[in-house]
Amino acid sequence: MTETQNSIGWSREEMAGRVAQDIPDGSYVNLGIGIPELVARFVPEGRELIYHTENGLLGMGPSPKPGEGDPELINAGKRQVTTKPGASYFHQSDSFAMIRGGHLDLCVLGALQVSQNGDLANWSLGGPDDIPAVGGAMDLVAGVKSIFVITQHCTKDGAPKLVESCTYPLTGLRVVNRVYTDLAVIAVTPEGFQLVELAPGVDFDTVQERTGAQLLPIAEPTSNV
Amino acid sequence: MIDKTRANVTEAVAEVFDGATVMIGGFGEAGSPIELIHALIDQGARDLTVISNNCGSGEVGLAALLKAGRVSKMICSFPRTANSTVFPDLYRSGKTKLELVPQGTLAERIRAGGAGIPAFYTPTAVGTPLANGKESRRFHDRDYLLEYGLTADFTLIKAKRADTHGNLVYNKTARNFSPIMAMAGQVTIVQAAELVSPGELDPEAVITPEIFVDHVTHVPNPAHESELVAAGATYP
Numbered sequence: 272m273t274e275t276q277n278s279i280g281w282s283r284e285e286m287a288g289r290v291a292q293d294i295p296d297g298s299y300v301n302l303g304i305g306i307p308e309l310v311a312r313f314v315p316e317g318r319e320l321i322y323h324t325e326n327g328l329l330g331m332g333p334s335p336k337p338g339e340g341d342p343e344l345i346n347a348g349k350r351q352v353t354t355k356p357g358a359s360y361f362h363q364s365d366s367f368a369m370i371r372g373g374h375l376d377l378c379v380l381g382a383l384q385v386s387q388n389g390d391l392a393n394w395s396l397g398g399p400d401d402i403p404a405v406g407g408a409m410d411l412v413a414g415v416k417s418i419f420v421i422t423q424h425c426t427k428d429g430a431p432k433l434v435e436s437c438t439y440p441l442t443g444l445r446v447v448n449r450v451y452t453d454l455a456v457i458a459v460t461p462e463g464f465q466l467v468e469l470a471p472g473v474d475f476d477t478v479q480e481r482t483g484a485q486l487l488p489i490a491e492p493t494s495n496v
Numbered sequence: 497m498i499d500k501t502r503a504n505v506t507e508a509v510a511e512v513f514d515g516a517t518v519m520i521g522g523f524g525e526a527g528s529p530i531e532l533i534h535a536l537i538d539q540g541a542r543d544l545t546v547i548s549n550n551c552g553s554g555e556v557g558l559a560a561l562l563k564a565g566r567v568s569k570m571i572c573s574f575p576r577t578a579n580s581t582v583f584p585d586l587y588r589s590g591k592t593k594l595e596l597v598p599q600g601t602l603a604e605r606i607r608a609g610g611a612g613i614p615a616f617y618t619p620t621a622v623g624t625p626l627a628n629g630k631e632s633r634r635f636h637d638r639d640y641l642l643e644y645g646l647t648a649d650f651t652l653i654k655a656k657r658a659d660t661h662g663n664l665v666y667n668k669t670a671r672n673f674s675p676i677m678a679m680a681g682q683v684t685i686v687q688a689a690e691l692v693s694p695g696e697l698d699p700e701a702v703i704t705p706e707i708f709v710d711h712v713t714h715v716p717n718p719a720h721e722s723e724l725v726a727a728g729a730t731y732p
Contacts, residue, residue, distance in 0.1 A: 325599065326523040327669045342525055342720040343670035349524035360668060362675040362703075363523075363549075364607040367600030371620065390623075397625075402584045403596050404576040409626065410600030413619040444623035 279477070280424070280453040280470040288313035289468075290379055290421055290451045299323060301370070301411060303380040304348040306421050310379055321357075323375055325407040327366050330358025347407065370407065371414035378415040380408065382422045382450075384437040387484040389447040389459040391420065392439035405442075412443035424452035424481050431483035433457065433464060454478050462487060500662045500712045501691065505535035508685050508713040512541040512650050519606065519646075519677040520548040520558060521653035524577075525721035527670035529654040530557040532687050532713075534731050536652070542566045547606070547648060549599065549673060551575040551583035554725030559583070560732070567592055571646070573599040579725060598626065601643050603676060608645035610679025610708070615644045651681025654718060655704070658688035659695075662709025663702045671703065678708040687715040 281289060287309035294300060294310075296318040302308055311333065314320055322331040324346040331346060332353035340351035369375055384392040391412055394405045412418055425431055433450060449467070450457045455478045456467040465487040466475065479486045502508040509532055512518065518536075522528030537560060546567050552559030559582040561567060570592055575583050586592035597605065598620050608616055617640035621627050631642040653674040656667040664686060666674060678684045691714040 324669075326526070327672050341668060342722055343527065344668040345524060345526050349526075360666075360671055362671050363599070363603035363673050364676050367603050371600055371604075371618065395625075400588060402576050402587060403594070404574040405596060405598050405626065406574040407599040409598040409624060410620045413622070414600075441624045 280473050282453070284309060284313075285470075286421055286451050286453060289456060290419055291315060293419070293449070294318070294320060294377060296320075298376040299329070299374065301325065301375055301378040301415060303378065303408070303411075305381045307379040307381060308348065310421070323366075323369060324352070325366050325370060325411070327361050327363060328352070328354065328358060329361070329369070330355045332358075367407070367410055370410050373414055373416060375415045377417045377419060378411045379419045379421055380411065382420045382432060383439045384432050384434050385420055385422075385447050385450055385459070386434055386437045387459070387463040389445040390437050391418070391442045391447050392437040393442050395440045397440045408442050412446040417448045418446050419449045419451060420447050421451045424454045424478070431481055434483035454481065457486070460487070465490060499660050500706075500710060501660050502711045502713045505531050505687060505713055505715065506538065508532060508687070508711045509535045509539050509652070511683060512536060512539060514541055515543045516541060516649040517545040517547065517647075519648040519651040519673075519681055520546055521651070521672065521674035521677050522558070523549050523669065523672040525553070526668070527654050527666070527672050527674055528552070528557050528721055529652045529687050530719050530721060530724070531715045532652040532654075532685060533557050533561050537561055537564050537566065537732060543568045545569040545571065547571040547602075547646060547677075549573050549602065550577065551580070553577045553580045553721060555580070555582060555730040556724045557721050557731075560730065562586055562592065564732075565591070569593040569595065571595040571597060571602070573597055573602050596626065603673065605643055605646040606673065606680045607676045609647040610676055613645050615642055617641065618643055646680060648677070648681045649683065651677045651684040653677055653684065653686055655686050655688040657690040657692060657697065658686055658709075658712045659692050659697050659706070660712065661694050662686065662706035662712050663694070663697050664688070664704035664709065665697060665701060666703055675704045678704045683710045684708055685711045685713075687713055687718065689716060689718055
């Protein structure tokens with residue numbers, strides 16, 4: 272999976288590691304399907320995070336060893352997982368009470384587009400022949416306290432994913448707090464996209480050029496500039 | 497004497513009628529009552545409205561029921577699967593209608609239906625295409641959508657262990673929609689891998705109390721959908 276846009280900036284693993292640094296100890300976290308799943312591998316030493324999977328498990332552990340899995344112990348991506356000590360199972364209505372009721376601290380999701388006011392599009396391209404499928408994404412963005420998006424900065428065709436307003440069908444309005452891309456960490460603020468951190472070797476102009484909306488510079492000067 | 501057992505899956509699904517609304521438990525293959533679904537294919541009921549989170553995989557279980565042309569409408573949250581074209585083909589040809597519902601809204605609609613609540617407000621999907629045509633109302637400076645409870649004529653679910661009264665225990669994440677669908681089904685039909693006498697289940701550990709269950713049939717070694725699909729199985 273070599274993409275031209277990946278010749279600079281963070282790899283997928285480095286992006287996931289960067290997200291993990293920002294998750295406080297003791298958080299209850301839901302990880303979406305795809306790159307978000309990688310975040311679980313990079314929890315900094317000394318922190319305990321509890322993972323929730325919306326199909327009905329709190330205290331999700333990593334994939335099972337070959338031959339030790341149970342087809343009825345899976346995550347939201349329908350892949351086999353394990354449980355950690357202290358785990359619990361529950362039915363769908365309880366699982367979404369955790370989500371919608373504001374009991375989860377953080378959700379990390381993928382994106383098709385994020386707008387400068389925090390709107391998220393991540394469930395449908397909206398084409399007439401597409402089979403629409405939403406799963407739990409709209410519930411997660413409606414109810415979880417913080418929403419982090421992890422995504423490549425641009426599409427495979429080079430189109431910006433951070434835009435003034437989304438053109439794809441929305442998942443939720445004004446829901447995204449932060450975006451972690453291969454090029455930068457960007458906060459969604461009342462003033463719009465604000466740069467938090469640049470990936471090594473990436474400058475502001477490069478990120479601005481590949482962003483479909485105005486990017487505000489880092490709020491405070493960093494010590495090494 | 498209460499005995500809700502049925503001799504086999506054929507007897508368990510015998511009452512399902514044409515045009516019925518049927519809830520089917522499962523999230524992916526976890527909790528999917530494949531043997532009951534196959535018995536429903538053999539039984540022949542058609543023009544069904546099926547409420548289930550997904551649309552099955554390969555050409556077994558729920559995907560096989562769809563492929564057999566028995567389902568006129570699906571109510572679900574995630575009809576796409578990597579290894580099945582059954583639903584996409586039916587959807588694109590207009591043979592099966594789709595009502596797409598966010599997963600948490602689907603769960604709460606089912607719970608509400610089973611609990612005697614006709615409708616409720618939820619923040620999910622506000623401002624999205626799935627809010628189109630829905631009544632909205634503002635509470636405490638936030639918009640919410642009105643969603644309606646769902647009930648069904650029949651519910652088909654899988655349990656790990658049942659007693660003959662219909663008290664149920666599930667296996668791991670196979671629990672998913674089954675306890676709330678058991679509440680929302682007029683007739684709830686269970687396939688259980690183990691069948692025991694009343695008193696053998698710890699009352700503290702019963703997940704679905706027997707009042708929500710009508711028929712129980714013993715299916716000792718239920719098939720796993722992923723194994724059937726990997727083996728290229730089809731049904732019938």
